Amino acid sequence: MNFSAFNGRLATLYTTCAILISAGIVSLVSAPLFDHAKADDNLPADITTIKVKPSTADSPFKDLYSGWYFRAKETQNLQKDDFENPGFLWVEKGQELWSKVDGKAGKSCASCHQDAQKTMKGVGAQMPKWDEKAKRPLTLEQRINTCRQENMQADEWKWESDPMLSMTTFIRLQSRGMPVNIQSDGPMEAWVEKGKKLYYTRVGQLDLSCANCHENNYGKYIRADHLSQGHSNGFPTYRLKWQKLGSLHRRFKGCMTNIRATAYKRGSDEFVALEIYLAHRGKGLQVESPSVRN
Amino acid sequence: MNKFTRREVLAIGTTAFATVATVALSSSPFALAEAKKTPKSLLESFTGGKQVNEGKITLEMPEIAENGNTVPLSFKVESPMTKDDYVKRVIIISEGNPRPDVATFNFSPLSGEAAASSRMRLAKTQNIIAVAELSDGTFHMTKTEVKVTIGGCGG
């Protein structure tokens, strides 16, 4: 077979796949979800439920399920015990960084915020949050960097860097078990709307939106994976595929690359808006960070 | 274990072919030495060519691994673990990874039990073999097949 003919066939194959997937004809095979009664015996540390009723009027779901629910028993077991959970390697680093002095001001996080177990309780569950000074919402990463620059006079941490992941995970852990509860009215409303629009917009060569997989087909197989409802309550998450902890925006990028779209950048307004919309539609689900996913 | 199943014979045949091919293509002595290691040769170097019996050791792994990067593994060998009668070593061998070596666990009578757990990488669906060497010089093995699925969302 000559090369151009091969390329032609490949292109046809891609197109066929794209059409079939978007039409929901192949690949998405219905599979029974796990027995919920059984799943409850095996809940992750500090979590009382992984299933809640939606609290937003426009929710497309009858029940909200944490991504935990869609994973295999072995993956769930890694999250059940904090020692078994490799995500806690980052939590420990975050805890150390909390009281480590950095920057020209000679301060650490603890200099102002004292004991994170008290002062940070519930904070992670409310992010992203409107910042009056910046006149925009800030994600936890952005809030940390604002603090580092303005109050500590220290360098910014890169989004996916080890110290940033350690700190965001350590802070989110202080809200573990608390329901996701972000503000979605007032100045946040426009951002929720922007995120919603992105969520339902088909993009990439496969012409898929977030909703095509995570709303219309959750619980079904995509190849050999169970699709989740795409909630954000477990992030940052220790993902087996990554073999390390990763941010929600890293997952967004991965999803977009999978559907052959040009991914937005971590920390971009698009991803911030999407993060806000996900937190809004996932209100009530308990914060699980650091969760373990496949 | 003395007999090979048809699947194993096929697997060994393929490995042997790959070995020949690699050796033929490579002039580096390092690559040559690496290419020679097969599950069979690794097993033989562990046992010194001695007979291996089935049983006494159990290996627990999931039937289907959700992701090949982190697959839990637990094994246990029946043994009183006394100074005179204990398990010396347990080797874990992969039949389907680029290299057959996974790990060798070294025990002592102080261990109390000849049992351990870890997490391993599986490149594809394959058999994992566990072989125990006892203090009396005997070898015991078990093996289990783990299916590795290809995830839908590689991102």
Added chain:
Amino acid sequence: MANTKPRIKAPKSAKQGEIITIKTLISHVMETGLRKDKKTGELIPRQIINKFTAKFDGAEVFSVNLDAAISANPYFQFTMKAEKSGEFEFIWQDDNGETYSKKSPLTVS
């Protein structure tokens, strides 16, 4: 590796003759040596934890020779028969020549 951190979970006390369970975890990428750098196409050299040793009062209780097929952030669970009070020492050896260690006391009654 600058950021390598061991974690251990071992009981601080035990009854004599009791078989106790120890869990260990260390942050490490366990670079296989089989991956290629996406930009240069060159093989990334292997860098793994190649040996883990658990000692009690200087005597080896349990050890593992690791190859690259052990997952990133290597985890081990194993046991020890508690005979006397003493101190655990856990040692991880890296391909780059570094070693990481952590100690933990045990009181046997």
